[in-house]
Amino acid sequence: MSAEMAIAVAILLPALGALLVALLGQSPNLRDCAMLSVATATFIVVCTLYPEVASGGRPTLHLLEVLPGLDLAFQIEPLGMLFSLVASGLWILTSLYAIGYMRGHHEENQTRFFAFFAVAISAALAAAFSGNMLTLFFSYEVLTLSTYPLVTHHRTPEALRAGRIYMGILLSTSIGLLLLGVLLTYHVAGTLSFIQGGILAGHATPLMTGILLFLYAYGTGKAALMPIHRWLPNAMVAPTPVSALLHAVAVVKTGVFTIVKVVVYIFGIDHLSSTGFHIYLAYIAGGTIVLSSLVAMQQDNLKARLAYSTISQLSYIVLGAALANAHGILGAGLHIAMHAFGKITLFFCAGAIMVALHKTEISDMRGIGRQMPFTMAAFIIGSLSIIGVPPLGGSWSKWYLALGAADTSHLLLVGVLMLSSLLNIAYLLPIPARAFFSKATSDDGHHGEGIHEAPLFCLIPLCLTALGCVLLFFFTDPIYQLLAPIVQP
Amino acid sequence: MSSHLPIVPIVLPMIAAPLCSLLRRPALIWPLTTGVGWLVFAACAALLMQVVESGPIVYTMANWDAPIGIEYRIDLLNAYILVLVSGIAAVVLLYAPQSAASELPQDRHHLFCAAFLLCLTGLLGITITGDAFNVYVFLEISSLASYALISVSRDPRALKAAYKYLIMGTIGATFILIAVGLMYMMTGTLNMADLAQRVKMVEDTRTILMAFAFLSIGIMLKIALFPMHAWLPNAYSYAPSLVTAFIAATSTKVSLYVFLRFVFTIFGAEYAFDTLGFNDVLLPLALLGIVVASAVAIYQTDLKRLLAYSSVAQIGYIVLGISMGTVTGLTAGLAHMFNHALMKGALFLAVGCIVLRLHSSRLEDMAGLGKRMPITSFAFVLGGLGLIGVPLTAGFISKWYLLLGTLELGWWPVTVLLLISSLLAVAYVWRFVEVAYFQPPPAEASSDEAPLSMQIPLWMLLATTLYFGLQTDVTAGLAQRAALWLLGGGQ
Amino acid sequence: MSDALGLYNYWIAIFLMMVGFYNVIASGNLVKKLIGLSIFQTSVFLLYITMGKVKDGTAPILGDGYDTFSNPLPHVLILTAIVVGIATTAVGLALVIRIQEHFGTIEEDELIAQEDSP
Incomplete structure (x- = not known):
């Protein structure tokens, strides 16, 4: 063909x-x-x-x-x-x-x-x-x-x-x-x-x-x-x-891809960075990262929390594009892939919990780790990838984004990235922690103590994407090699 | 035969019209009318090809040479309009028998067909003729026929609408008549080509100025440019659906053609725009029309009326393009004339399908229509997206040129206004979407799609709007050639 | 001044035009509106006829003793326009009859009042 x-x-x-x-x-x-x-x-x-x-x-x-x-x-x-x-x-x-x-x-x-x-x-x-x-x-x-x-x-x-x-x-x-x-x-x-x-x-x-x-x-x-x-x-x-x-x-x-693509192929990195306007966009993106992370912490609905997390993660990519330098663009490109695997895992888990236990609110999710161990394990992997902890894919993209931010000598932007990682921990990890370490509330004891996972059709994909998060850490090089030509002058 | 081709589109429907009123039997007249419609379309298409290949065609009526005789002169611009009008007529006629059976009194079909054919004759005649007085005569033929077509509806309010249209239309036509008389007074000719040359010699006289004033007001009434649109919403809402589809798609477009013909080829762009500053009059009217009519459309409770107000707004787009006076602007106006005719035709045909089943065009009766008439509803949504100017539809192409035209001139506020008006269009199209897809259908309603004989014409028009959204050689390409030619004096 | 008065035929045309136009706008009766419209149209016919008239001109007859002709073309044109005018009036009156049948009135304000209170 x-x-x-x-x-x-x-x-x-x-x-x-x-x-x-x-x-x-x-x-x-x-x-x-x-x-x-x-x-x-x-x-x-x-x-x-x-x-x-x-x-x-x-x-x-x-x-x-x-x-x-x-x-x-x-x-x-x-x-x-x-x-x-x-x-x-x-x-x-x-x-x-x-x-x-x-x-x-x-x-x-x-x-x-x-x-x-x-x-x-x-x-x-x-x-x-x-x-x-x-x-x-x-x-x-x-x-x-x-x-x-x-x-x-x-x-x-x-x-x-x-x-x-x-x-x-x-x-x-x-x-x-x-x-x-x-x-x-x-x-x-x-x-x-x-x-x-x-x-x-x-x-x-x-x-x-x-x-x-x-x-x-x-x-x-x-x-x-x-x-x-x-x-x-x-x-x-x-x-x-x-x-x-x-x-x-x-x-x-598609949205962030459009922005990255426009920056690279319409504006041109050099042309854009010579105007100085890109830094304003970078700060807007930085503001979005921090603000939406803060909003995410207050959401009790799991999907809403993940949605605000997505907003914040998207701005990482916009930030990378707005830095208008080689590391920033690479970081943005990598983050498209890394965040995709991490976030889809989390959403799959949210859906699986909804199907198996009919729960949508985080406050109701005490102790569900015992009923859905695989799902919650995948959730932890997805969360860690989003946070950017090695050995998971998300760590690479954050690394390059931070490098890019450092290259612009706007250290505040580096600070934003670091702060945001902490916020990610604060809004993502309590969910599995509550699921594994808290006792189930008494009123929904009717599900029993045994394992009650979602149907296999739901479980297998989420395990695969979680696995993907791990693999991406070790096989980042092909992606890096693929993307490298676009930032060559 | 081919040398007499230019007369075919006029004579054929004119002969068929009395024949229809004599034959009386629906089984005979519908095939006859439809056949005539398609023959006329074929003739017009052949004329367009001929013009594209070998330049303008001049046909002298009964071998009397101009300026004594009446001359038919077909060039790129009116060949384009001829194909548009005859094509819409042909498609609407395929659709007509079913729709007419439900919306018209049984004993009036033969008269309806006769009036329809006369209206077609008039519209084509206006377009094809090269004689200024002849324009007036054909204009009145088509107008009188359309008053009759509107009033034949079962809804008695159509009578009032037709009456109002008659008064306004006659005033408009009489103004045009005055203008033609004044021009004749100064130049001694009625032939457009001669007029174009001689008007230039006397263009600083007050008589020509008055002629221009009468003419433009008269035509603005006929094209329903805001704020002279008062006759349009009622006429479109109460007329039978197929009449609305035909008139909405063609009648205002032909009047716009007359406008272009007189302003650009007879008076010349230089006189109208540079000497008189006519665009300073057109521009605000067009913009007001776009914004006000779009906003009013949002609050309508009747789907036909909603589309009628949208038409007023869309006419504003076309006039805006013309008022720019640049090649891009004029291209946009011409392309939008074509595209809007197709889109509005398709939308009104879709409404016709809905009315056939629901016997109402009120939005509140359309709850759950997405379930009851999925194909028609989808067609309406597609047409609506074209009105908004969503990419991949023909509407996008004309909007693109329009916006590009404003950018070229540096008319920033206009650009912004156009974008805002697109959002208003989203709002009025979405009213249908929300009613049709989100409200549950009434309990007793069953799924009941319109018959195939109505679906096919509807989808034919829709398919062309989608086709011209991608293949723009015909629309934008020809429009651009015509625009260049008009700005070059149109000789 | 004498120039302006000398063109009295145009003044008459314009006067009639305004009378007709005023009637169309101001009259509330649908038939009276049509009458106004007819007067309005007629004034335009006069305008055409008067512009074709040449002082001391006769009808265009070829023959001895006739050397000044009025221009026949506007006169012929106006024959067509008169036909159009009659057709318009006829259609208009037909509409008025049907309006009377359906709504029981041909007064504009009553028609509007009916619409407001169905």
């Missing part, structure tokens, strides 16, 4: 999968099999692209000219490769998990759920592969629209309200600011292609670059920079698999 074909197939497969799922809606078993095989096939196709990209190739696919001089085009570069591998790989696990969760939780309208899920993945892959800002913007909007039915899956007034906030924030920022940024970029630079070293250097004045930087940073509502983060906690009304893959991986990562 040629690389061009592979790109097209990787993007189309999930979309066809959605169609297949919709057609097979009558027989759930067949439908779920189809779903799994499509997910696996997509991952394999994405993998076939890896060798070429790793050896420096940039497979390209020009679809058609949408506007004169503006193509709908795909080009795979290292960052997109990494993102697509993470998204499509975790999709397989999430599919497995979703089957267990949706059945265990007796959710309605499963067919519609799986179909839109597949469309969202298709859009995320299109975003990962996009070869210019227009294509990225298109995919970004498709992703917003296709996740709306997932967020509002339960059709309750609460879901409706969350859906309004979700659409309201994501659409208004993307139409109001991102589109404006894209247009301005095109107006100033005359192109929207992603080019190593940026396209703005020599075209945009420093002030214009600063304005554009903030249009992109706040236009990308999916990156959940404060104060446009409110959609993310609200989106947690969705079923847990959605929260796990989309609101910890695909959707939010």
Whole structure:
């Protein structure tokens, strides 16, 4: 299969999968099999692209000219490769998990759920592969629209309200600011292609670059920079698999991925750092990190706490991009992968607890470690990876981010990173501690003392992702090698 | 035959119209009308191809040369509009029999078809002719036919709407008539090509200034530019759905064409914009229209009315593009004329499907529609996304050019206003989404999709909006060529 | 001053135009509105006719003794416009009849009042 074909197939497969799922809606078993095989096939196709990209190739696919001089085009570069591998790989696990969760939780309208899920993945892959800002913007909007039915899956007034906030924030920022940024970029630079070293250097004045930087940073509502983060906690009304893959991986990562990609390929690191505006963005990201960690500590609902944790972790990536130096960008790129594995593990655990014990509030989770030992063990691993403790993947990305912060000689930013790690400990570790070391409260003794884990379909994926967190620590080098070319001058 | 091709789109429906009112039997007249519609569309498409390949076509009526005879002159601009109008008519006619059966009195079908064909004749005639007075005559043919089409609805309020439209429309048309008379007074010709040359020689006279004033007010009434839109919401809401779909998609667009033709080719962009500063009048009206009408649309309780106000706003977009007076702006305006016609046509067809089943176009009756009519609801949402200007729909293309045009001119506040208005569009489209998908359907309701003969035309139009969202050679490309040509004096 | 008065035919046209226009706007009776509209249109016909008239001109007849002609073209045009005007009035009156049948009134304020209190 040629690389061009592979790109097209990787993007189309999930979309066809959605169609297949919709057609097979009558027989759930067949439908779920189809779903799994499509997910696996997509991952394999994405993998076939890896060798070429790793050896420096940039497979390209020009679809058609949408506007004169503006193509709908795909080009795979290292960052997109990494993102697509993470998204499509975790999709397989999430599919497995979703089957267990949706059945265990007796959710309605499963067919519609799986179909839109597949469309969202298709859009995320299109975003990962996009070869210019227009294509990225298109995919970004498709992703917003296709996740709306997932967020509002339960059709309750609460879901409706969350859906309004979700659409309201994501659409208004993307139409109001991102589109404006894209247009301005095109107006100033005359192109929207992603080019190593940026396209703005020599075209945009420093002030214009600063304005554009903030249009992109706040236009990308999916990156959940404060104060446009409110959609993310609200989106947690969705079923847990959605929260796990989309609101910890695909959707939010598309947001930060957009920012990193724009910084590298539109602004150019050198051009951006010469203007000095990037430091303001870095401080905004730093502020978001600390503030959202503090808010996370006060959340009693497990998913809400994880959501605020996600907001804080996303800002790590924005911070890395905003540092506009080699270490920062590398750290941001690595963190996309590391955080994905850590956070999806935590969400899987949250969902498993909900399915097995019907508990959503942290204060009710005393002593559940005895009932769900595997789940809570995975939870500890995920937490430690997010905190950044070796030997878990998260430690590497934090290391590079800290290096990058140190390179800018803004030591306050290094301090923010350190403080935030402490806050991570404070809001994540009490949960397993309470689960293992506290006695179960008397009123829910009806579950008994024995082991009461979630269905295997739920348990296996979360163990695998926890394992992934560990493996990523030891196999960081390929990722590093993959990403290194994008920061070479 | 091919040398007489330009006359086919006019003569064919004009002959078929009385035939329809004589035949009377629905089984005969619907196939006849539909057949004529498609033949006309084919002829218009052939004309467009011919123009693209070998330049403007000039056809002299009955071999009387201009300026004595009436001349039909087809160039890129009006060939583009011809295809648009005839195409929409053809698609709407496929849809019509089913919809008419439920919304029109049984004994009026033959008259309805006759009026529809006459309206089509008028619209195509306005577009094709090269004679200023002829424009007025065809304008009145199409207007009179559309008053009749609107009033045929079962809803008695349509009568009042048609009456209001008649008064306003006649005033507008008479203003145009005055303008044509004044121009004739100064130049002694009615042929547009001659007018274009001679008006330049006398353009500083007060008579020509008055002609321009009467003309622009008259046309603004016909295109329903804010604040002269008062006739539009009622007419669109109470007319039968298929009439609304046809008129909303074509009638205002043809009037816009007249506007472009007179302002750009006869008076010239230089006179209108540089000497008179006409864009200073258009720009605020367009912007007000966009914002006010979009905001009003949000608060409507009737889906047709909501779309009608959205039309007023969308006309504002088109006029805004024209008022920029740059190639990009004019391209945006022309492309949006085309795209909006397709989108609004599709949306009103979707409403027609809904009305067929619910016998109501009120939003509160549409609870749970996503379950009851999943395909139609989805179609409406897709069309709505086009109105918002979401990427991958045709609406995005025209918005892109519009925004780019404002950036080129450095009109920052306008850019911001346009983006805000897109959000208003989200708000009014989302009202349908929330009612259709979040409110439970009433207990007695069953799933009841519209028949295939209505679904197919609806999806044909929708497919074209999606197609033109990706393939912009036809829309934006032709629009750009036409814009360049108009700004170059249109000769 | 004499120039302005000398163009009395235009003054008449404009006067009629305003009378008609005022009627359309101010009158509350739908039929009276239509009458106003007709007067308004007629004034435009006069405008056309008067502009084609040449002083001492006759109808354009080719033959001896006729050397000054009025311009026939505006006169012919206005024949068409008169037909359009009649058609408009006819459609308008037809609408008024149906409005009377359905709502029982042709006074605008009563129609609006009906709409407000269904």
